[in-house]
Amino acid sequence: MKMHRFTFIALLLVLLASCGGKKQENGNADKAGEKKTLAFTLPEVPVMLQSAEDRLHFVVNHYWDKFEFKDTAYIHVPDVTEQAMANYIDLLTRVPQAMADSCVTRTLQSASAEPKMLDYFVETLRKYLFDPNSPMRNEELFEPVCRFVTAYASADEAAQSRARYDLKLINMNRVGGVAADFVYTLASGAQRRMHDLRTPYTLLLFYNPDCHGCAEVLAHMKSSPVLTDEEIMKQVRILAFYPDEEHEVWENHQDMIPSKWINGYDKELTVLNRELYDLKAMPTLYLLDKDKKVLLKDAPVEQVEQYLAQVLSK
Incomplete structure (x- = not known):
């Protein structure tokens, strides 16, 4: 389904609430003899909350207050x-x-009142936060979901096993930690260690030549004003690394x-x-600092460009 950003709606809600607007009426309330209309109702922000930050925090903490977690009919209305x-x-x-972690955990606790609803919430959060093709992917937000499932006594073994494996991937080469070292082999047959690269920044590109997405990212990188800027690239080495077996x-x-990049295989x-x-999806980009600490993990090429332009452009 198409995802709409919430910024404008949230700001509108905040502004209306701060101006002391009338209490929101639920136009979808049941009427005698009529079929219930499924809808999502936002929390009503107290008028006494004046700062934008306080109002935002209230909405996040009370976002699901009016949601009927036991009504499984909601599972079948994705537009809602x-x-x-x-x-x-x-x-x-x-x-x-x-705050985000505690809110996610509390939401899942509420959803656990109905097993089918909990499964739906976990799967939907995984789809948005952990699928490599999701534009909203965010491992930090997905981590509390995994921790909840692994600790949830009623979760089946398959769900817990997957959550444990997802946690393993999340903890692998996290931002702020030192990236795992590896040996790459050049076309000449010479072998080098990634950690031996001496440069302020290292950009790792894990790729497969037969991958359509890889071809698109490579084309973008080769025409990028940032990644082709001579002054910027004096401080960045790009290591394109093929990890698969078909040499x-x-x-x-x-x-x-x-030719200015390093091109190696495993x-x-x-x-x-x-x-x-x-590497469950290709291509995968990591940006490392001079000590090989991870600055960006599995980042879109646009995010890499933005980061380097910000720190290296005069």
């Missing part, structure tokens, strides 16, 4: 429930992480990689066999 979830996620990105595929597509398949990186 899934859209509400997408808007909720957008709001969660605008509050402190500790001939890599060898036959070496011309895809610009001769021993160490990265995949030891699961050193989360």
Whole structure:
């Protein structure tokens, strides 16, 4: 379904509440003899909350107060429930992480009143926050979901096992931690260690030449005003790394990689066999600092460009 950003709606709600607007009426309330209309009702912000931050925090903390978690009919109306979830996620990105974590956990506790609803919430949050193709992907927000499932006594073993594995991926090469080292092999046969690269910034590009998405990202990078800027690239080394086993595929597509980049492959398949990186989707980009600490994990190329332009442009 199409996702709409919540910013304008949230600000409008905040402004109306701060002006002492009339109490919101629920136009979808049941009437005698009429079929109930499913709708999502936002919380009413107390007039005494004056600052935008306080009003935002109230909405996030009370977002699901009027939602009927036991009514499984909501599972089948994505225009209501899934859209509400997408808007909720957008709001969660605008509050402190500790608050977001507690709100997610509390929401799942409320959803657990009905097992089917809890399953729906977990799956929907996973779809938006952990699917590699989701524009709203956010591992930090998904982590409390995994922790809740692993600790939830009524969760089946399959769900708990998947949540434990997702947590493993989340904890792998986290932002702020040192990226896992690996050996790359060059076309000449020479081998080098990634950690031995001496440069203020290292951009890792895990790719597959046969991957359509990889071709698109490569084309973007090769024409990027940031990643082709001579002054910026004096401080950045790009390591394009092929982690899969079909060496001939890599060898036959070496011309895809610009000569100024490092182009290597994993001769021993160490990265995949030891699961050193989360590579469930290609391409995958990591930006590292001079100490090989992760600055950006599995980031869109546009985010990499924005970061480098901000810190390196004069």
